[in-house]
Amino acid sequence: xxxxxxxxxxxxxxxxxxxxxxxxxxxxxxxxxxxxxxxxxxxxxxxxxxxxxxxxxxxxxxxxxxxxxxxxxxxxxxxxxxxxxxxxxxxxxxxxxxxxxxxxxxxxxxxxxxxxxxxxxxxxxxxxxxxxxxxxxxxxxxxxxxxxxxxxxxxxxxxxxxxxxxxxxxxxxxxxxxxxxxxxxxxxxxxxxxxxxxxxxxxxxxxxxxxxxxxxxxxxxxxxxxxxxxxxxxxxxxxxxxxxxxxxxxxxxxxxxxxxxxxxxxx
Amino acid sequence: xxxxxxxxxxxxxxxxxxxxxxxxxxxxxxxxxxxxxxxxxxxxxxxxxxxxxxxxxxxxxxxxxxxxxxxxxxxxxxxxxxxxxxxxxxxxxxxxxxxxxxxxxxxxxxxxxxxxxxxxxxxxxxxxxxxxxxxxxxxxxxxxxxxxxxxxxxxxxxxxxxxxxxxxxxxxxxxxxxxxxxxxxxxxxxxxxxxxxxxxxxxxxxxxxxxxxxxxxxxxxxxxxxxxxxxxxxxxxxxxxxxxxxxxxxxxxxxxxxxxxxxxxxxxxxx
Numbered sequence: 001x002x003x004x005x006x007x008x009x010x011x012x013x014x015x016x017x018x019x020x021x022x023x024x025x026x027x028x029x030x031x032x033x034x035x036x037x038x039x040x041x042x043x044x045x046x047x048x049x050x051x052x053x054x055x056x057x058x059x060x061x062x063x064x065x066x067x068x069x070x071x072x073x074x075x076x077x078x079x080x081x082x083x084x085x086x087x088x089x090x091x092x093x094x095x096x097x098x099x100x101x102x103x104x105x106x107x108x109x110x111x112x113x114x115x116x117x118x119x120x121x122x123x124x125x126x127x128x129x130x131x132x133x134x135x136x137x138x139x140x141x142x143x144x145x146x147x148x149x150x151x152x153x154x155x156x157x158x159x160x161x162x163x164x165x166x167x168x169x170x171x172x173x174x175x176x177x178x179x180x181x182x183x184x185x186x187x188x189x190x191x192x193x194x195x196x197x198x199x200x201x202x203x204x205x206x207x208x209x210x211x212x213x214x215x216x217x218x219x220x221x222x223x224x225x226x227x228x229x230x231x232x233x234x235x236x237x238x239x240x241x242x243x244x245x246x247x248x249x250x251x252x253x254x255x256x257x258x259x260x261x262x263x264x265x266x267x
Numbered sequence: 268x269x270x271x272x273x274x275x276x277x278x279x280x281x282x283x284x285x286x287x288x289x290x291x292x293x294x295x296x297x298x299x300x301x302x303x304x305x306x307x308x309x310x311x312x313x314x315x316x317x318x319x320x321x322x323x324x325x326x327x328x329x330x331x332x333x334x335x336x337x338x339x340x341x342x343x344x345x346x347x348x349x350x351x352x353x354x355x356x357x358x359x360x361x362x363x364x365x366x367x368x369x370x371x372x373x374x375x376x377x378x379x380x381x382x383x384x385x386x387x388x389x390x391x392x393x394x395x396x397x398x399x400x401x402x403x404x405x406x407x408x409x410x411x412x413x414x415x416x417x418x419x420x421x422x423x424x425x426x427x428x429x430x431x432x433x434x435x436x437x438x439x440x441x442x443x444x445x446x447x448x449x450x451x452x453x454x455x456x457x458x459x460x461x462x463x464x465x466x467x468x469x470x471x472x473x474x475x476x477x478x479x480x481x482x483x484x485x486x487x488x489x490x491x492x493x494x495x496x497x498x499x500x501x502x503x504x505x506x507x508x509x510x511x512x513x514x515x516x517x518x519x520x521x522x523x524x525x526x527x528x529x530x531x532x533x534x535x536x537x538x
Binding site: 071 | 434440447452
């Protein structure tokens with residue numbers, strides 16, 4: 001059975017239809033990349049899955065149970081920016097998830113419980129390569145380090161699904177490559193299920209096991225808001241076999257199926 | 268060298284900052300000396316010696332009528348009122364600002380009320396306060412609270428409401444409830460802003476304190492200034508004003524230093 005199921009999902013803002021008839025089954029352990037031009041509702045789809053927004057129509061089920069339209073610890077998220085808390089150190093940011101669930105009233109841990117949580121957080125920081133930076137504040141770190149922290153912070157909750165909203169869009173190309181290696185390693189080691197929205201078509205193909213392209217199927221030039229975007233391409237990549245060639249082949253693959261993509265960030 | 272990029276060093280900045288003060292003091296002494304050469308008994312611009320003598324009587328000698336050292340009694344009374352007023356204003360800002368800033372339904376409910384109170388000139392409420400609380404300490408403290416709290420609440424609540432939406436979403440995905448978001452996300456980030464709002468409120472708070480003391484009091488810095496005005500006692504008024512300025516500067520300095528020490532993350536790389 002699919003881990004996450006979207007059935008006939010519509011998202012409308014008043015007259016404007018953003019997404020229409022989205023039906024998807026996402027299997028456990030898959031790495032789904034979502035691409036598409038600006039305004040095609042990529043981020044809307046992510047927000048709906050995250051629970052930040054309620055779909056106008058349709059249902060979402062996680063493990064067969066309907067998903068409440070609220071953010072919860074079963075879905076982790078990393079945004080392009082503002083994912084980490086500026087007033088907490090690296091360690092504090094990572095501990096926060098453990099503290100929230102352990103003590104709903106004070107949202108803090110003390111004594112032995114805290115020591116155990118610190119050990120867990122430090123292990124997580126170790127695995128994202130921030131072990132030596134645990135006492136730094138986010139403002140003292142580069143964008144890449146902040147995203148590493150955001151990933152560690154989300155993963156410590158062991159979410160069923162990790163949602164990434166253009167997580168590497170603001171990073172330098174070299175750093176981005178390191179981050180690709182990191183997220184791939186974490187995905188394998190932790191057996192994660194990841195949904196990633198990206199503008200970078202190469203990134204979408206090289207990281208994903210499945211690439212979804214959102215765009216409008218129909219277009220009314222007199223009323224552009226009439227039709228929403230839907231999944232126009234749904235490509236399963238046999239990633240494990242093609243791992244070595246995936247990087248090189250991504251662009252050609254994209255060109256072959258004629259996907260148009262914008263290169264300008266929209267958030 | 269261009270003026271817009273010329274950064275004076277630390278020593279030079281202190282020197283430059285002291286220059287206008289020295290010039291002002293010198294200009295005063297010249298003007299005072301000129302007036303005294305015309306009229307030895309001039310009261311409008313007293314010479315430093317006269318000011319020192321007048322202040323020494325207030326600082327070191329007990330008042331024969333009340334047995335109090337007036338300067339210290341005035342200072343203590345004024346600082347108590349100011350401290351109480353600012354303390355209550357800060358505590359209520361923390362409470363109301365946090366709730367109004369982080370919970371949109373509460374913001375919709377209380378926001379307009381806070382705005383409405385904030386636009387009323389507090390001095391216009393002073394008669395009401397005197398009628399309700401009498402002429403004692405309560406009315407003076409209440410004036411300071413009503414004068415500065417609405418501004419502080421609006422400032423802090425606005426700052427919390429403007430925190431990136433992503434932070435709230437992220438906290439919820441980390442298992443927080445609304446209380447957790449307020450306690451661990453909104454509150455710590457509001458603290459440096461609260462201190463900033465308090466610093467900006469020091470000026471208005473002094474205005475309300477002096478006004479209240481001028482109208483109805485029997486002790487206090489503002490009371491003394493308005494009392495001795497009847498005798499044209501500039502030799503007391505000027506040192507008192509200088510003393511108020513020193514107190515205000517020290518408070519501002521302590522708050523600014525405290526914020527940097529406690530909330531280094533909010534002050535750039537200086538930690």
